[in-house]
Amino acid sequence: MPDQAPPEWMEVGRVAGTYGVRGWLRIQPYTTKSETILDYQPWRVRQRSGAVKTPTVLEAQVHGKGLIVRIAECEVREEAEHWTGGTIECPISALPALPAGEYYWGELLGLMVETVEGVVLGPVHRLLETGANDVLVVRGGDRERLIPYIPAVVRGIDKDARRMIVDWDPDF
Structure with missing residues (x-):
C-alpha cells in the first residue's frame, strides 16, 4: 500500500436516525461530551451512498447520550431519513491541539x-x-x-x- 497523506478531515460522529416529523436528526457523537461535537465546524456528512454533503446546523440540544439537531437541508422526516447512517466529519484543524504523543x-x-x-x-x-x-x-x-x-x-x-x-x- 503506498503512503497516503494524513487526512484533513476526521470522523467525529454519525447520524443515528431521525427524530420527530420536522426533519431533526439524532446524532451519536464520538466526543467525550456530546455537545462538544458542535464546536467542530463545519461538518460534512459522508452518506452510505458515498455522497458527501455539508449540512448547516440551525439548532441542537443534548438528548440522552447524544444530540438532536435541526439542519437547514431537512424540513420533514422523509428528507432526514436520507442522512441516516452517514458519518459526520470535521476538519482536523477545527479540533483542539493535543500534547505531543497523544492522538485522536x-x-x-x-x-x-x-x-x-x-x-x-x-x-x-x-x-x-x-x-x-x-x-x-x-x-x-x-x-x-x-x-x-x-x-x-x-x-x-x-x-x-x-x-x-x-x-x-x-x-x-
Whole structure:
C-alpha cells in the first residue's frame, strides 16, 4: 500500500436516525461530551451512498447520550431519513491541539500497522474502548487482530508516513 497523506478531515460522529416529523436528526457523537461535537465546524456528512454533503446546523440540544439537531437541508422526516447512517466529519484543524504523543482516534484509523520486526499486519480498522485500555482492531489479509493500545505494545506512530509500529506477535 503506498503512503497516503494524513487526512484533513476526521470522523467525529454519525447520524443515528431521525427524530420527530420536522426533519431533526439524532446524532451519536464520538466526543467525550456530546455537545462538544458542535464546536467542530463545519461538518460534512459522508452518506452510505458515498455522497458527501455539508449540512448547516440551525439548532441542537443534548438528548440522552447524544444530540438532536435541526439542519437547514431537512424540513420533514422523509428528507432526514436520507442522512441516516452517514458519518459526520470535521476538519482536523477545527479540533483542539493535543500534547505531543497523544492522538485522536480518527488520526489512528487507517494507519498501517507493522511489527518491530517489519511484518505488516494491516491497517487500523477501528478502536474499541474497553475500560482498562483502548484496543486497536487491525484487519490484514484474512485476519482481524485485537491489539491493546498501550505503551508496552505501541512503540511508535508516524502520522505523516501513516504508520504504527507495534511489539506484537504476528501469529497472535
